[in-house]
Amino acid sequence: MTKQNLYIIKNLVTAIAVTLFFSCKNDFDEVQKVGILQNQPIAEAENINLKYTEFKEDTVHLKANLLSENMLDYSNRGFPFSEFPKGIELKIYDDDGNQTTILSDYAIVYDETDMIDLRGNVRIVTQENDTLFTEQLYYNQKLEWAFTEQYFVFKRTVGDTYGIGFDSDKTFKEIQILEMGGDFELDN
Structure with missing residues (x-):
């Protein structure tokens, strides 16, 4: 049973890590757009x-x-x-x-x-x-x-x-x- 619990925990951690990795995106473009908007006239x-x-x-x-x-x-x-x-x-x-x-x-x-x-x-x-x-x-x-x-x-x-x-x-x-x-x- 310990092997089975270890296997489940390992799969659960892998699934969470993969989900976090693919859910994060590069917001650098968005950050640049905010900077441009602040430099533009209102x-x-x-x-x-x-x-x-x-x-x-x-x-x-x-x-x-x-x-x-x-x-x-x-x-x-x-x-x-x-x-x-x-x-x-x-x-x-x-x-x-x-x-x-x-x-x-x-x-x-x-x-x-x-x-x-x-x-x-x-x-x-x-x-x-x-x-x-x-x-x-x-x-x-x-x-x-x-x-x-x-x-x-x-x-x-x-x-x-x-x-x-x-x-x-x-x-x-x-x-x-x-x-x-x-x-x-x-x-x-």
Whole structure:
């Protein structure tokens, strides 16, 4: 009987091992697919015309208008962001309805830090037609502050300024320049 019990146990262990061996499959392909999905945008939008309004004193005021051909939403990432691979045109309006236009070939908006990274042919045109040109510009939405460490040209009616490194508030009233050149006029 012991031989028979040993034979049964041996067959039972073999059957379980064979079942486990054939029931397991290589999930490496599935693991790779999960990694791809995490690197893909959670959403994609085309031909965006987003208007941000503010309700004040029984009237709706247009504060900003974002235009873009394409937006990729990566809010599924650990550090969420939105990417605009074909660039943006952003029109910002002050309380008097004056418009400032921001253009770039590429942009990324980081949700957690409220930072916008504008790249490629960045242009900012104010109501007074003052225009800033640079290849990369960061904008801190909380502080309403723009800055770059790149070469820039700032064309104004009082003269052009060019240099490397530019910091400014959103109105271009408080400007700091790292290295300056060109013609400029200083107010007392």
